[in-house]
Amino acid sequence: MNKEWSELNKVMQSQLKKKDTYETGIDTLITLRNALWNTVFSFKEELNKDDYSAIPFINADGYHSKTIAYSLWHIFRIEDIVAHTLIKEDEQVFFTGNYQERICSPIITTGNELVKQEIAEFSKKLDIDELYSYMLEVKQSTEDILKSLSFDDMKKKISEETREELKSLHVVSDDENAIWLIDYWCNKDIRGLIQMPFSRHWIMHIEACLRIKNKIC
Numbered sequence: 001m002n003k004e005w006s007e008l009n010k011v012m013q014s015q016l017k018k019k020d021t022y023e024t025g026i027d028t029l030i031t032l033r034n035a036l037w038n039t040v041f042s043f044k045e046e047l048n049k050d051d052y053s054a055i056p057f058i059n060a061d062g063y064h065s066k067t068i069a070y071s072l073w074h075i076f077r078i079e080d081i082v083a084h085t086l087i088k089e090d091e092q093v094f095f096t097g098n099y100q101e102r103i104c105s106p107i108i109t110t111g112n113e114l115v116k117q118e119i120a121e122f123s124k125k126l127d128i129d130e131l132y133s134y135m136l137e138v139k140q141s142t143e144d145i146l147k148s149l150s151f152d153d154m155k156k157k158i159s160e161e162t163r164e165e166l167k168s169l170h171v172v173s174d175d176e177n178a179i180w181l182i183d184y185w186c187n188k189d190i191r192g193l194i195q196m197p198f199s200r201h202w203i204m205h206i207e208a209c210l211r212i213k214n215k216i217c
Contacts, residue, residue: 001203001207002203002207004035005032005035005036005203006203008028008031008032008035009032009199009200009203011025011028012025012028012029012032012199013025013195013199015028016029016154016191016194016195017191019151022150022151022154026146026147026149029146029194029198029199030143030146032199033139033143033198033199033202036202036203036206037139039206039210040072040135040206040209041132043068043209043213044128044132046213046217047068047213047217049128051068051213051216051217052067052068052069052123052126052128053067053068053069053120053123053124054067054068054120054212054216055067055116055117055119055120055123055212056212056215056216057211057212057215058116058117058120059116062208063204063205063207063208064208064211064212065116066119066205066208066212067119067120067123067212068123068209068212068213069122069123069126069128069131070111070114070119070122070123071205071206071208071209071212072131072132072135072205072209073103073105073111073126073131074110074111074112074205075135075201075202075205075206076134076135076138076139077094077109077110077111077171078110078181078197078201079138079139079142079197079198079201080092080093080094080138080141080142081110081166081171081172082185082193082197082198083138083141083142083145083197083198084141084145085162085165085166085169085171086158086162086166086185086186086193087145087149087190087193088145089162089165092169092171093134093137093138093141094108094134094171097133097134097137099130099133099134102127102130102133102134103126103127103130103131103134104125104126104127104130105122105125105126106122106125107122108170108171109170109171109172109173109178110171110172110173110178110181112172112173112175112177112178112181113173113175113177113178115177142198146194146198149190153190154189154190154191154194155189155190155191156189156190157189158185158186158187158188162186163182163186166182166185166186167182185197
């Protein structure tokens with residue numbers, strides 16, 4: 001793991017556990033996210049359209065077995081779902097911004113149900129510029145939510161009503177590779193959600209993207 005990202009993540013996780021360092025922890029999280037975003041944004045200058053759908057490790061085990069386009073979609077669909085449906089309990093950026101049509105995506109889900117060549121074919125269909133617009137809007141809206149949360153909010157659990165709302169949206173596939181996400185998210189408190197989809201999840205997939213980029217470039 002990138003040492004800077006790893007250290008920021010470690011410090012942030014510790015800070016969020018204590019009331020007197022909580023606000024600093026949110027600042028550290030945003031610093032981490034900005035560093036990761038800079039890496040993701042650099043792809044726009046370094047990669048062409050075909051690079052985003054390249055899948056050089058198609059038969060590997062691990063996050064690098066995907067494509068860069070898929071990985072970016074996956075990171076930000078999950079963040080949008082968690083931030084808006086589960087935490088803020090409002091409408092996802094994906095829907096308010098009409099991003100399915102704008103990105104030209106055949107799916108509204110996290111993409112967990114897709115495998116191997118399905119991932120490559122999915123990636124080829126995406127409008128990368130619109131995907132980046134979506135990513136930025138999700139990032140900014142999540143950080144607005146983060147800044148509005150108090151230390152006491154960190155212990156809040158996901159209600160059964162919110163869980164049912166999530167299921168009703170069909171943004172998580174019923175496929176066995178995806179459906180587990182509902183239990184995974186809904187069994188966490190807000191702090192747990194912040195510590196995975198909003199930070200560590202980014203790191204894991206962006207490091208995989210870098211591995212893909214280094215292979216194809």
